[in-house]
Amino acid sequence: MARRQPEHPDGPKGAFLPFRHRHLLGIAQLNPVEIIDLIDRAEAMIPISRQQKTLPNLAGKTQINLFFENSTRTQASFEIAGKRLGATVMNMAVNTSSVAKGETLVDTAATLNAMQPDAIVVRHGSSGAVELLSQKVGCAVVNAGDGAHEHPTQALLDALTIRRHKGRLNGLTIAICGDIANSRVARSNLILLGAMQARTRVIAPKSLLPRGVEQMASEVFTDMREGLRGADVVMMLRLQNERASGKLIPSVREYYRFYGLDAEKLAHANADALVMHPGPMNRGVEIDPAVADGPQSVITEQVEMGVAVRMAVLDALLDKEGEDA
């Protein structure tokens, strides 16, 4: 069944599949058709987001952003996305809330649930915490990053950015480099890109490669120059020091020497390779500022695509009027 056309003149054009999930907890729950549908929905949201228009899709609905881990860009992106769809958005600052006074995750969920929100966007430092919370509330839950597990909207915005430049995802060689072991961005991207038939490579020192990585990526490299050869996309990751990654490398200087993306190493990738980073960037640790700001970088565009993707996800989860959902 194709989704009804939104009536609003500024609304995205085109028919989309009804979104059959109650929550978005990870890319792993989506099949390839659903992934493409969400990317298409996001593509259709770009003009709305660019013109800073507001659609009425979520008018009268309430979205709570519940961030247990620090975030500037992701929280702001979800807030702007909700507001551009007409939702009332409330940011819950966890360190000033009763969580700081020892309230458990489940108690917090029950309290928020009693306020009857339509969506809760959650970031948490522990893998699985967002899923646990989703089982305790009566509304849609969006995972904005849980521990080293998943960050589904990041993978979707990365895929949208790549597709807009390369026209496709299948058959591309995509190198993900850095702290693979502790990165939810790497995990969600590997699942998504694998489902889209891209060739995925991970590049990292042995100490930053998770067990079973051979099952997650098409190829595994510990030498960065080798791993970058022929890559269409180079995705850099931040060292997750909050997850003690710093202890797994001899020194930041040495890490930068072997795994920092500078112009010399980037020259091993294809000449038109895209340079990506989910942010926040540590310039001079995993990436040379000249490369981060250079002509191959699409890092700022990733931020822009983030708003479109989050609009698409919130819309897919909440705008179910007229559907069986």
Ligand code: ASP
């Ligand atoms: N912003 C991304 C995340 O939340 C990447 C990072 O923090 O390094 O996982």
